[in-house]
Amino acid sequence: MKPTTGEKVFYGVNYFILALAALSCLLPIVHIIALSLSGNEAITLGKVGLWPRDFTWTAYSKLIQDTNIVGAFRNSLVITLVGTALNMLFTILAAYPLSRKHFYARRTLTLAIVFTMLFTAGLIPNYLLVKSLGLVGNYGALWLPGLVSVYNLLVLKSFFENIPEELEDAARIDGSGEWRIILQIVLPLSIPVIATIALFYGVAHWNSFFNVLIYINDPARFNLSVLVQNMIQSQSLMSELAMLDPDAFRKLTPESIRSAGIMVMILPMLIVYPFLQKYFVKGMLIGSVKG
């Protein structure tokens, strides 16, 4: 069938709107990249658009030499890797029993868990608890209170429920215990959903901001989010840098340093995101179908 004139107009407008929307997501990031690589004068005169002017790496080298960005990067990695491993272990331990039909009180327990998603204790009671457990200033404060996300738990539980029971019955007849069934049958069959959930946890830890802000006081233990936020918000860091090295600083504007900081934080995400996108989308869908 040949498209009618009306359809041609419709498709043209459609492609135009979508292209515009997609570019609105891309161009701000390109602009930040350009700023982070541009010289002082070009930035102050507002000449930097989507391409660096007076190309220079100074912002990055200053960032690495004079701020704790390398340490913050390492902290972010530790928070993310350890946090995600703990999350996965305990989410699996929670989801498997709840997915078994013969598990005692499975409905009551599930309801009690879902309730914590609808009604939360709020900032101060949580803070007082973490404080009384002696976790303030400790990465434990970032890992333990969010050990199991109810949403991810429900996703994994519903996936486990859909694994055919015959497989497990066969293993049970062969004398396998529950632990062996998990390790040798259930987990290998669930690798895609487990990867997806691990990615969700990982992104959340990498991006964590508020918890680090309230629980971690030692600047040496800040993650990238808090360090970059301090750079964006405070003028003092910029004047400190200016005092340390006035010559190099004359070539820099706060904008280029801030942009470079933002880039250090975005970059790992930009690198892995295109490859992992399909897992994220899959995870979103498993959750919403059940949700």
Added chain:
Amino acid sequence: MGSLDIGARKDRESRMREKSALGKRRRWNMNKPLIIMFLPIVVFFILFKYVPMFGFVIAFKDYNFADGILGSPWVGLDNYRYLFQNPDTLGIIRNTLVLSALTVFVGFPFPIILAILLNEVQRSWFKRWTQTLLYLPHFLNWVIVGGLVLMLFSIETGFVNNMLERLTGSSYPFLFKEGSWIAIFVASGIWKAAGWSAIIYLAALTSIDPSLYEAAGMDGAGKWKQIRHITLPSLMPTIILMFILNIGNVMDVGFDQVYVLQNPVVTNVAEVISTWNFKVGLGSGQFSYATAMGLFESLIGLTLVLIVNGIARRSGRGLW
């Protein structure tokens, strides 16, 4: 004959009793490893989710560090009397409602529109690229998005103001005027979330029977009519579901977004419950006020979810 019958029944009964005892035994044996597995989870949820709920008693006390949660004196509803009589805190509740309602209601149609538009794209490479780019902002946290916004709209060096200056000769303090600050707040929220939220609608769209469109096309229905009479009605259950989920968030303005975007000049419209709790509670140590506010927020959120779900259930589309 009769006795034989009774005997047979007895036999069956005892066999069943034996079997059910065996079943119970077997069930217990199968449960043992599960209980061991689940024990740490029970500890986690009680300790980190339910114990803090009892911390809400601080809302009705005059909390101080020396006396602790249990020892601090009761003050009844004094904290609430303070919160609801003080114009500052009332303003904060109002700001929370305004910003979240704008985010929920203004932002709501965007993912639906994006999904419908994406669904009409026939070139798969174009669809793939736009989707990849539209989902990207979801993975950037508010520190980054806030940074992008501040850089784009700053007065001296911001890209937007540079353009404006070139076109009109003057710049505009977007982030320091209440109206434009709210607009930027809402728009940045939409920018971050709309693409990702479209995924759910896209999935719902794939289940529409293509023959419906063919038939409509035969009958001379143009694209607009097809979207109005086929696509939108098919999306309705998903739209209602997402609406319920969104309503539940109406009291909940995320801390991060406000914190990174706000500045002292726009505090009148930009201070919300979560940032106020942070400043008053953790900053100045007025735990009772912050907890009272937190409890108020949680209760409103819970009530909203229950009400909206009740309404949806009446039309057979409730969440539970």
